[in-house]
Amino acid sequence: MGGTLHRKLFAAIYDPFQAAGERTWLGAARSDLLGDIGGDVLEIGGGTGANLVHYRSADRVVIAEPDDEMRAHLLDKLGRSRVPVEVTADSAEHVNAPDDSFDAVVSTLVLCSVEDPQVVFAEVRRVLKPGGKLYFLEHVRGDDERWIRRKQRVEPVWKWVGLGCRLTRDTPGILESEGWSVEVRREMAPSKVPKILTPFVLGVATP
Numbered sequence: 001m002g003g004t005l006h007r008k009l010f011a012a013i014y015d016p017f018q019a020a021g022e023r024t025w026l027g028a029a030r031s032d033l034l035g036d037i038g039g040d041v042l043e044i045g046g047g048t049g050a051n052l053v054h055y056r057s058a059d060r061v062v063i064a065e066p067d068d069e070m071r072a073h074l075l076d077k078l079g080r081s082r083v084p085v086e087v088t089a090d091s092a093e094h095v096n097a098p099d100d101s102f103d104a105v106v107s108t109l110v111l112c113s114v115e116d117p118q119v120v121f122a123e124v125r126r127v128l129k130p131g132g133k134l135y136f137l138e139h140v141r142g143d144d145e146r147w148i149r150r151k152q153r154v155e156p157v158w159k160w161v162g163l164g165c166r167l168t169r170d171t172p173g174i175l176e177s178e179g180w181s182v183e184v185r186r187e188m189a190p191s192k193v194p195k196i197l198t199p200f201v202l203g204v205a206t207p
């Protein structure tokens, strides 16, 4: 989604746009979610590599990022990782890995943007080893009806600007309806983040 110039601009402003959040709450949330994940890890939609510095216990992280502009920024940061990292251009819908390949799959701020979350969850389920888990940190629809209506009004423009990002995706609800067991460990609405983008949920899902 998005022309080359749009994607180039999005990738160029992504880190500066997120910088204050990373310092004040988002970085800490990433660290809590990712720091203790061990074994072989797949991260879908790795973007510019914001999670790289937060992996402490993984044996290996494969980061899949289909957008070449985002991936270029990610490749520039590889030296910051404490754990071995490989980067691929795979989409979350088609991961180039055999069944039962990973102990954990990570998604942060990605499931709002995928076209069909059911297809992605089926692919995540396929590549997870038995007992493996999906770790997520996502902004979601929430259940405040007044804000859901506001989000619905803004969504068409936001989705264009944000290369497919939806404000009203009920990621935990979709996971549950696809048969996953979902544990939302934290729900966040940081005061400095526009309310239209909240709540964020951090948690773990088991197929």
Ligand SMILES: C[S@@+](CC[C@H](N)C(=O)[O-])C[C@H]1O[C@@H](n2cnc3c(N)ncnc32)[C@H](O)[C@@H]1O
Binding pocket: 044, 045, 046, 047, 048, 049, 050, 051, 064, 065, 066, 067, 070, 090, 091, 092, 093, 107, 108, 109, 110, 113, 114, 115
């Ligand atoms: C908002 S950025 C988040 C980047 C990063 N995960 C983070 O936490 O900062 C969304 C990312 O999801 C990626 N993305 C969108 N659709 C995708 C798909 N179907 N499969 C994999 N990645 C996708 C985009 O290319 C982009 O890098």
